[in-house]
Each structure stands twice: as C-alpha cells, then as structure tokens.
Amino acid sequence: MFVALRDLRHARGRFVLMSVVVVLITFLVTFLASLTAGLARESTSAVTGLPVDRLAFSMPQPDDAPEFTASRVTAAQWQGWAAQDGVERAEPLGVATTRAESAATTAAVTALGVDPGSGLVPAPADVAPGTVLLTPAAADALDAHAGDRVSVGGTDLTVAGVAGTDESFAHTPVVWTTLDDWQTVGAQGADPADGPVATVVALTAPDVDDAALAAGDEARGTTTVTPREARSAVSSFAGENTSLTTMQAFLVGISALVVGAFFTVWTIGRTGDVAVLKALGASTRYLLRDALGQAAVVLVVGVTTGTVLTAAGAALLPGTLPVVVDVTTTVVPAAGLVVLGLAGAAVSVARITRVDPHAALAAR
C-alpha cells in the first residue's frame, strides 16, 4: 500500500471526512445492537436465565404458538413430565405481570411463582410461604428492603430479601414467590378442580432427545421449547426485536452503500494517479490491492473509533437505558461493517480496471 498510505497522509481532509462518516455509522449500528440486546435482556432475562433445558407450554389450542400470557399447566402435567424417563426435574413455574405496592410507592413487576427447593431461584436464595424475594431492580422500584411488607397482585407478603441477580420479564423487574402465594396473582380463572396451576413446566432433561420430548408433549398436550426459543413467547420481545433487528439490517446495508459511494467518488478523483501507475506498468492486481488497502485503513480506523465510542457512551449512560455492550453487540457488527464496507469499496474501485492510461493521461 505504498501509494495508498501516502495518499491518505497527503489528503488528510478527505481521510478525516470519510473516517468521520464511518465512525458515525459504526456508532449507530453498534449502539443500536447494544440497545437491541439490552431491550431483549429486559424482556426475557427471567426466561433465558433459567437453569433448565426446556420449558413446556400448554396452550388453549394444540396448534397455538407458545405464549406466556395464554399458557397454563396443571399439576397432572408437571407430575407427568416428572415421571418421564430422562427428566431429572419438572418444576412448575408461574409467570404473571401485576402491580406491586410498598409503603412508599407502586410498580409493575412480574411475579415468578415456584415451589421451595425448585432450584429455579438464583442461589443461594429461595422462596418461603408468605414471603417475596425481590430482584435489585424491584427493590429499587418499590423502595423496599428485607422485612418490609409489600402487596403483590393483592397478596400481602413480607420481603425476605434481595436476590443477587437482576432478572426482567417484559420490561418489568421480577419478584419470586411460592407457587401457592402466586395462585392469587396468576391463577385467576383457573378451574379449582385442577388444583394449583402454573404457567409452564421447567424441565431439567439434558439427555432426552427430541423424539422423546415430542412424545411427552403428545401425551401431555404441551409444547416444549428451549429457554432461548421461549423468548418469542414473551409478548414484548417478538415485535420489538423484529423492528430493531430490521433497523439494524437496513443500517448495515445503507452503510455499505454509503461507503461504496464515498469510495466511488474517491476513486474517480484518483483516476489520474491510477492512469500514471498503469502507464508505469502497475498491474491491475497491484492497483486493486492498493485501493482496497486504502479502504481497509479508513474502515478499520473508523469502525474501531465508532465501536470505542459506543462502549464509552454506554458506560456513561444512566442505568435506565438498557444497553448490553459485549462482543456480539460491538465486535461482531463492527466486523460486519468492515466486510460490507470493503465489499462496497470493491464494487467502486473495480472501475480502476477500466481506466485506459493512454486516454486518461491525455486528458490529465
């Protein structure tokens, strides 16, 4: 990249301008990716963080797609799963979004009801009758502490403590109760003859194959999915994620077009130099390598700076804005931008191959 690097150094203004555009596009894409991941976490972390292999839904109609708001499982169903070969544990899990009220304030929370000793509550905490375990976010929202009395969905409970991890469901903080206490919150409309009900059955079954799971579903009228697949069963997740992911895809596509357009203009401006190089005997391969190398420098500098800005920006943001800054939300989209940017640049610099040095020099 003998000529390319010197060209960048010589035309600093152009280099800075292009780099700034790449920085801005990268910041947009990576920030949006971080926000998308953050919103997804706020929607679904209570589900994806469960230490289980499968969740079994029981929907009103057999062909209905799993939905937490419509699923209801009975004791017969989770006991049936517990008896299935290969299933180590089958715990009922109630999920219901409701209002909670403390002495200071009220807040929307999602009550997760489990049996004591279920292993679903983040260790070392556990639930006990008449008590509620708050996540840190719920404790903040309710301004409540251990020993305080709170009302969850109309049921008065004592705060047993604050869990060590924060889970969210449909953008509301989670609180943990016993399944029995949860019945008044989430079991309205259930048939009393069914006994206690829950929303899903949480299965620990690492060695059960898909065929056995399908047979279990058939026998019990359930639909099993992985916790990751169950994200789509959270009503807020699907639409939000689809919209944000679509925006990201458009942004990435637009960035490739923008970078391509910039390099088209830059290449046109370098036609004279390309003609001289060709006249001196430079091969087409040399010229393409030189031009793409230049594009790579601009892209790597711009994308790296934009990514660093996203990470720094996320660190400075208030805690109310949900962002997740990790490899998948920064490095992966950044790498994608470099690759697509190079593809866009390659299309534009390919015109180099069509420069006729004799004609171009005569015109210069």
Next chain:
Amino acid sequence: MDLHLESIRLVYPDGGTTLTAVDDVTLTVPAGTTTALLGPSGAGKSSLLAVAAGLTRPTAGQVRIGRDVVMTPTTSVADAARLRLDRIGIVFQSPQLLGALTALEQLELHAHLRGRRPSSLRPRALELLDAVGLADQRHKRPAELSGGQRQRVAIARALVTEPQVLLVDEPTSALDHERGTRVVELVTALARRIDAATLLVSHDAATLATVDTTVRMLDARLDEEAVDHALR
C-alpha cells in the same frame, strides 16, 4: 538492445469512419542512441510513441526489443503493463508525478511495483536525483517543485530501473529554448550511460543538438527523405 518498430499501423474509429494515426511506419532505434521524432501537431508522433510504449495496441505491425516481439495487435493489457514495468522508461509530455509522493518516493515506487521493498532502489534513486540536480529536493512533493524540477524528477523516474528503451514525449513543450536544450542534453546523456535505445518526440528542432538521428513524421507516415543522421 535496439528498438524496432515494424510496419506499425494505428487506426482509430472516428464517428462513422476511421482515422489513421500511424500509417505503415518502420523505424529502428539502436541501443545507446537517441532518435528524435519531429513533425507538426497531428502527424502521429505521440501515437507512434504510445504504440512503442505498449499504451495502445497497433492495428497492424509489431514492436521488437532486440529479438523479442513485445507488442502486437493481440498483446494483452497485462503483458503490455509488464513490458512497461520491466523494459521501458517513459517520460510523458507533462511530468505526471503522483501528488502524494516525494521526489525520492516517485523513483522508489518502481521497486514497489515490482514487489520489492522501495528502499532497495534508494541508492540508484539518490544517484539519479543527484544527476538531475535535485538531490536536495528529494523530500519535496510535486506541488513544492517548479515545472522544470518536476520534469527532471520524471526523467529520473523513467531511468531508475535502467530500462532497455526510453520513450520521451515532448519534454520541452513547456520550457524555453535554453531549458529545453538542457533537458534534451540531460536525457541523451543519461540514456547513453545505460545504453538505452531512446526515442524522443519533439516539435522543436532547435533543442535537439545532442541527438544522434532525427526523423520526421508527416500525415501519419515517416518522411524518409527527412532522416538526418547527426554526427556525434
């Protein structure tokens, strides 16, 4: 090695007809000598030079360097580029320097084009810049040099790889008589030093005292009666 232009014909499409820029020109330039090609504007001089340089394929005829046929109507673009890189030095009508490179880098570029480290050509590059009187300007870019200085950098660039053939297109077009004569003297002396066969296109016969042979083109043909073999 000698440069042989054999029955060169170059025809361009021109609207619905054709334009013959070079019409059956045969010319030999012996190694170590300089042949000046004179003629009025539009006579075909630069077109002939372009064929010799491999910048355009002839419609008919061939170019040889020594016994090697290097340019024919079917020579590929890649082979023509390789020819210019390995065997031909070109001084264009205007210096055609790369704006981002210093005078020294303009010469070192040739090494990079050949896949070698640019610094491998540095001793030769410095020697040539000194020979053209620009050793102390080696770190300046074209915008910081005068027109004459840029022309001398272009001459040094054309000679840095010690080409077998040197093609020079109107080196004096932007210079006054005295400077033009000095440039021609410089070109002929440096080319003689490396035994290059030099073909120099010019419209100004008064600057050509140091060339070995003068030929004239008129209406796309060589004027055989106007060949002047100058005594050294």
